[in-house]
Amino acid sequence: MNRIKTFIQDAGWPRIIIGLFLIALFIAAPSVKVRVDTSLSDTFTRFGMNAVMVLAMVPMIQAGCGLNFGLPLGIIAGLLGAVLTIEIGFTGALGFLTAIIIASGFALIFGYGYGVLLNRVKGDEMMIATYVGFSSVAFMCMVWLLVPLKSPNMIWGYGGSGLRTTITVEDYWLKILNDFLAVKIGEKFVFPTGMFLFCALLCLIIWAFFKTKTGTALTAVGSNPDFARASGIKINKMRTISVVLSTWLGAIGILVYQQSFGFIQLYMGPFYMAFPAVAAILIGGASVNKASISNVLIGTFLFQGILTMTPSVINSVIQTDMSEVIRIIVSNGMIIYALTRVVKARAVK
Amino acid sequence: METKKRRTLIRISLILLIILFSMFLYRIGKTHTLLLDNKAVTMEGVSFAALESVVVKAGRYDPVEIYPRERGMLTTKGPRQRITVEVYNKAGELSSSRIFRITTKEEMILISLPALVADHPQAISPFTPPGQ
Amino acid sequence: MKKIKFTKEGLIHFLSSNAVPIMFIVLSLFAIPLSGFSINYLVQELLTRLGRNSFLVLSLLIPIIAGMGLNFGMVLGAMAGQIGLLFVTDWGVAGIPGLSLAAIIATPLAALLGYLCGKILNKAKGREMVTGFILAFFMDGIYQLLVLYGMGSVIPIKSSGLVLSRGYGIRNAVNLVGVRQSLDDLIPLSIAGLKIPLVTFMVIAFFCLFIVWFRKTKLGQDMRALGQDMAVGDSAGIPVERTRIIAIIISTILACYGQIIFLQNIGTMNTYGSHNQTGMFSIAALLIGGASVSRASISNVFLGVILFHLMFVVSPMAGKTLIGSAMLGEYFRVFISYGIIAIALVLHAWKRQKERERERLSLRLGNGTAVKAGE
Numbered sequence: 001m002n003r004i005k006t007f008i009q010d011a012g013w014p015r016i017i018i019g020l021f022l023i024a025l026f027i028a029a030p031s032v033k034v035r036v037d038t039s040l041s042d043t044f045t046r047f048g049m050n051a052v053m054v055l056a057m058v059p060m061i062q063a064g065c066g067l068n069f070g071l072p073l074g075i076i077a078g079l080l081g082a083v084l085t086i087e088i089g090f091t092g093a094l095g096f097l098t099a100i101i102i103a104s105g106f107a108l109i110f111g112y113g114y115g116v117l118l119n120r121v122k123g124d125e126m127m128i129a130t131y132v133g134f135s136s137v138a139f140m141c142m143v144w145l146l147v148p149l150k151s152p153n154m155i156w157g158y159g160g161s162g163l164r165t166t167i168t169v170e171d172y173w174l175k176i177l178n179d180f181l182a183v184k185i186g187e188k189f190v191f192p193t194g195m196f197l198f199c200a201l202l203c204l205i206i207w208a209f210f211k212t213k214t215g216t217a218l219t220a221v222g223s224n225p226d227f228a229r230a231s232g233i234k235i236n237k238m239r240t241i242s243v244v245l246s247t248w249l250g251a252i253g254i255l256v257y258q259q260s261f262g263f264i265q266l267y268m269g270p271f272y273m274a275f276p277a278v279a280a281i282l283i284g285g286a287s288v289n290k291a292s293i294s295n296v297l298i299g300t301f302l303f304q305g306i307l308t309m310t311p312s313v314i315n316s317v318i319q320t321d322m323s324e325v326i327r328i329i330v331s332n333g334m335i336i337y338a339l340t341r342v343v344k345a346r347a348v349k
Numbered sequence: 350m351e352t353k354k355r356r357t358l359i360r361i362s363l364i365l366l367i368i369l370f371s372m373f374l375y376r377i378g379k380t381h382t383l384l385l386d387n388k389a390v391t392m393e394g395v396s397f398a399a400l401e402s403v404v405v406k407a408g409r410y411d412p413v414e415i416y417p418r419e420r421g422m423l424t425t426k427g428p429r430q431r432i433t434v435e436v437y438n439k440a441g442e443l444s445s446s447r448i449f450r451i452t453t454k455e456e457m458i459l460i461s462l463p464a465l466v467a468d469h470p471q472a473i474s475p476f477t478p479p480g481q
Numbered sequence: 482m483k484k485i486k487f488t489k490e491g492l493i494h495f496l497s498s499n500a501v502p503i504m505f506i507v508l509s510l511f512a513i514p515l516s517g518f519s520i521n522y523l524v525q526e527l528l529t530r531l532g533r534n535s536f537l538v539l540s541l542l543i544p545i546i547a548g549m550g551l552n553f554g555m556v557l558g559a560m561a562g563q564i565g566l567l568f569v570t571d572w573g574v575a576g577i578p579g580l581s582l583a584a585i586i587a588t589p590l591a592a593l594l595g596y597l598c599g600k601i602l603n604k605a606k607g608r609e610m611v612t613g614f615i616l617a618f619f620m621d622g623i624y625q626l627l628v629l630y631g632m633g634s635v636i637p638i639k640s641s642g643l644v645l646s647r648g649y650g651i652r653n654a655v656n657l658v659g660v661r662q663s664l665d666d667l668i669p670l671s672i673a674g675l676k677i678p679l680v681t682f683m684v685i686a687f688f689c690l691f692i693v694w695f696r697k698t699k700l701g702q703d704m705r706a707l708g709q710d711m712a713v714g715d716s717a718g719i720p721v722e723r724t725r726i727i728a729i730i731i732s733t734i735l736a737c738y739g740q741i742i743f744l745q746n747i748g749t750m751n752t753y754g755s756h757n758q759t760g761m762f763s764i765a766a767l768l769i770g771g772a773s774v775s776r777a778s779i780s781n782v783f784l785g786v787i788l789f790h791l792m793f794v795v796s797p798m799a800g801k802t803l804i805g806s807a808m809l810g811e812y813f814r815v816f817i818s819y820g821i822i823a824i825a826l827v828l829h830a831w832k833r834q835k836e837r838e839r840e841r842l843s844l845r846l847g848n849g850t851a852v853k854a855g856e
Contacts, residue, residue: 069611121830126611128830131823138816145809162806275618288608322630328622332615339612340604371585378578380659426575426659456573 014337018283018302018330025309032316037189039309045178046304048195049260052202053253053277054284054300056246061281061291062210063242064222065118067335070129071274072137073114074250077106079140082255082264083163086172087151096173096259103251111247115240130274137271144266167264176259195260202252203293209245218242222289253277279303279331282338306330377427382457384476385413385421390461392471397463400436405462407432415462428452436466501825502771505788508817509795516798523794525675530790531783532665532681533746537739537763538770538782539688540732545777546696547728548708551764553613554598554729558736559756560624561591565737566657566744567632567752571640575659577667580745583660587737594620595733599726606711610774617760628752651752661748681742688735689779704728708775739763765789765818768825775829792817 029036053071060068081103090098114132118125145162149155153171154163168174178192209215220228221238229235254273258264281291284299311323389399399417406412407423407430415421423432430451449465451458455475464472496503513523537555544552565587569579598616605612632638633649645652665678695701703724706714715721740759744750751758767777769792770785793814800810 117827120834121827122834123607124610124826124830124833126608127614128823128826130611130614131819131826134819135816135823138812138819141812142809142816145806145812146804320630325622325625325629328618328625332619332622335615336601336612336619339608339615340601367585371582374578374582374585375572375574378574378576378582378659380573380575 012285012337012341014334015283015285015302018306018334022302022305022309025306025313029309029313032313034309034312034316039312041189041191043301043305043308045190045192045195045260046308047300048178048192048199049257050253050276050280050304051199051296051300052249052256053273054280054296055199055202055206055293056249056253057277057281057286058206058291058293058296059218059242059245059249061286061289062222063218063239064225064289065239065242066126066129066288067278067282067338068129068243068246068250069126069274069278070114070133070136071246071250071277072133072270073110074107074247075254075270075273076136076140077110077247078103078251078254078258079264079266079270080106081251082169082258083149083154083167083266086154086167086169086264087149089151091172093173093176096176096255099173099255100252103255104248107248107251108244111244112240114247115243118243119236119239133274134271137268141267163266165265165267165269167266169258169262169264173259174262177256178260192260195256198256202249203296206245206249207293214238214241275335276303276331279334282334287338287341303331379428380424380426381428381430381455383407383423383425383430383432383451384457384459385415385423386419386459386461387415387421387463388418388461390464392461392464392469397461397467397469400463400466401439402437403462403466404435404437405432406435428454434462434466499771500828501769501821502784502788505769505792505821509788509791512792512795512799515802516795517802518795518798521674523791526794527787527790528675528677529746530794531786532678532685533743534739534763534766534786534790535685535782536688536742537736537759538766538786539685539692539779540735540739541763541767542692542777542779542782543695543704543735544728544732545772545775546701546708547704547725548711548775549602549725549728550610550774551613551767552729552732552736553610553617553760553764554595554602554733555736555739555763556617556756556760557594557598557620558591558733559740559759560620561587561594561733562737562740563744563750563752563756564590564624564628566660566741566750567628567643567651567655570655570657570659571638571643573640573659576663579660580663580741583741584738587741588734591734591737592730595730596726598733599729602729603722603725617757621757624756625753653752655750655752657744657748657750660745662745664742664745678746681746684742692779700724700727761818762789765822769821773825773829789818 026036026039029039053075056071056074057068060066078099081099081101084102085095085099088098117132118129121128147163149163154167156162156164175192177194177198178190179194210219217228217233218238218241220231220233221235225235228238254270280299280303281295282299283302284295284297286292286295286299307323307327310326311321314326315321315323385405387399387403390397402414402416404412404414405421405423407425410423410425413421413423431448432451433448451460451473457476458473459476460473461469462472537559540555540558541552544550562583565583565585568586569583574582598613601616602609602612627636629650631649632651633644638644638651643651643655664681664684667680670677670679696705703714703719706717706719707721707724711721736759740756743759744755766785766789767781768785769789770781770783772778772781772785796814796817797807797810800813801807803809
């Protein structure tokens with residue numbers, strides 16, 4: 001009994017409710033003519049698509065910079081990588097790799113500037129992150145319109161200037177990761193092995209990073225800044241590193257997302273992309289200043305599971321499409337829960 | 350406990366006042382649709398022919414001209430509305446101009462203009478649009 | 482009004498503390514001639530927009546006074562106002578009675594939402610703004626649940642014109658035909674060819690007086706004390722939690738009325754978008770007027786509304802003239818709106834951190850060691 005009690009306390013009621021809800025959806029699926037194998041396949045695919053962006057939350061949370069609402073900045077770096085690679089014309093694995101390299105370059109620059117900014121505004125990071133994210137997306141809207149790129153796959157028809165809103169990656173690196181070593185069971189179930197391996201690789205890198213000296217210093221800065229300062233750790237340097245890391249993962253994350261989704265979304269596409277990632281990691285058990293890899297995995301799975309299952313199941317039951325509204329309520333509700341829980345935790349200490 | 354009782358009493362009466370006031374607002378602000386028919390009708394055995402040409406004016410609204418066999422419409426605000434019905438004869442001259450007071454609580458009412466001009470008591474009737 | 486010292490120091494101080502509005506004025510001076518709009522047109526637009534938006538921006542003042550930052554929860558008040566207007570439009574009540582009825586229906590709803598918002602914000606002290614921000618999104622979901630699914634099915638709606646073709650849920654755009662312009666045109670006034678919404682301005686003026694009076698009441702003083710320093714206010718016996726909640730409730734109710742005024746001017750309600758826009762634009766306007774997260778005054782409100790909406794009207798055409806794309810002007814406008822909030826937040830947080838560091842430094846050096854106030 002006690003163990004169950006502690007489990008509930010640690011996990012928190014919202015998480016448990018969401019988990020049970022998801023299980024209920026899966027159980028109910030066959031009875032409303034929703035195929036479990038397609039659903040599982042979709043869930044796994046969406047898991048892979050989003051996992052890296054959720055992973056991007058971890059460094060900044062651990063370093064005490066709060067939830068990275070400024071993820072769009074990293075996403076923009078990724079978009080730049082993708083767009084420039086298409087302009088150069090590389091396809092397939094080479095294209096994807098080039099995109100990663102170019103994106104990483106941008107991510108480093110953006111992340112550094114962003115990190116320096118956040119260091120000057122300790123305590124208000126989240127709000128500023130949000131608006132830095134928003135402003136950069138809006139700024140890039142202007143850039144996308146003016147940029148002198150010429151690849152016919154990207155610009156508006158009739159030889160106009162500026163890039164299209166959505167650019168397909170079909171001829172370039174569509175599903176390059178997904179299909180790598182994909183496992184197909186039956187007709188409808190495809191397991192995107194390649195993508196999972198890639199995500200696993202990144203998770204491994206991050207996990208290993210946090211075991212290094214820099215990584216532990218970073219965690220110290222987040223959990224106990226005074227102790228960190230006393231130990232001679234340069235707080236600002238650690239925070240900047242976390243921001244750069246976060247931004248870089250965001251860039252990689254959007255590339256992974258795109259290769260599965262099939263499209264590059266410019267202009268206002270990245271605007272709200274931070275929120276699902278934030279919600280996912282919070283659902284996975286992270287708090288505003290503590291996050292682990294397991295939070296990423298559990299959270300992404302639960303969140304994407306709900307997003308996949310709810311439309312199909314509930315729509316068949318009530319004959320309505322409530323998925324959008326449910327998504328809004330669940331993801332934002334989770335964030336609020338996490339934001340209001342911090343005080344309790346501190347009081348307990 | 351007297352003060353507490355008094356406070357609750359005052360609060361309840363305030364709420365009642367607001368509710369009454371709201372009902373008042375509802376009444377004076379409610380819009381009504383007056384459907385103006387210029388069709389030949391038969392009521393209680395008495396037939397009225399359609400008027401050759403008739404113009405209905407009401408308050409600040411633009412005048413509505415209704416040809417024979419047509420139905421015009423006026424959307425008014427408030428329970429009472431004065432309308433001026435001007436009937437023109439074939440030569441285009443004003444043959445009669447009368448003022449009617451329309452008081453209604455219904456959402457939509459149907460006014461048969463020929464019957465109204467002839468002062469038939471059933472000229473005005475409530476109207477429910479089909480399908481509601 | 483503080484005397485502006487015409488010394489170099491005084492000038493630098495003036496420029497830095499009013500950086501945002503000054504930047505904006507300079508930008509506008511460039512953009513206005515580029516846009517090609519006549520002064521007449523601009524003045525009329527500004528008058529209309531002042532009438533339309535000032536109330537909403539004014540509603541943001543009280544939470545700032547109480548130290549709760551920018552009240553993103555005003556969106557909740559806007560939602561309440563919209564629901565009131567939906568009912569009134571459904572029942573066909575028009576004109577001033579319609580507006581008043583909408584306000585009466587919406588007020589308890591706004592109060593309830595404000596109470597919830599206040600309670601949640603109290604649990605997230607120190608992160609009020611982010612929490613309010615997310616709460617607005619969350620409530621948007623609940624609002625959609627109510628309006629897109631509840632109305633027409635569980636909640637009876639009489640006029641089928643309001644309902645979507647599938648049988649339930651309100652349409653995207655609702656024509657507020659009954660109440661359109663009813664407050665503005667109550668006493669029509671036209672000077673030199675410019676239409677002036679007299680009664681609306683009177684309402685706004687009354688609200689300003691209310692704010693001035695409120696600051697002097699005990700409740701207002703309590704809030705100001707909390708705004709200065711929560712701990713000190715607490716030890717002085719001010720009921721911290723309750724006062725903060727009251728501040729939010731008042732702000733939410735006022736935002737509700739503000740949204741009703743806003744919508745009666747436009748005449749059409751964007752059922753699923755108006756309230757979100759409201760929050761964004763009002764906060765941007767306030768910040769552009771020179772307010773900060775912890776300090777805002779009535780003059781910030783009006784200056785901000787004028788500058789923000791001037792930019793709003795002028796940018797698309799200016800963008801077109803400058804680069805040949807009106808789209809660019811529109812994106813520029815969006816960029817400026819978000820960018821300005823970002824800059825204002827950054828400036829404020831930067832200053833705060835510098836103060837904290839200075840305090841810490843002075844503590845370390847020991848009492849009595851003066852720290853040079855050179856910033």
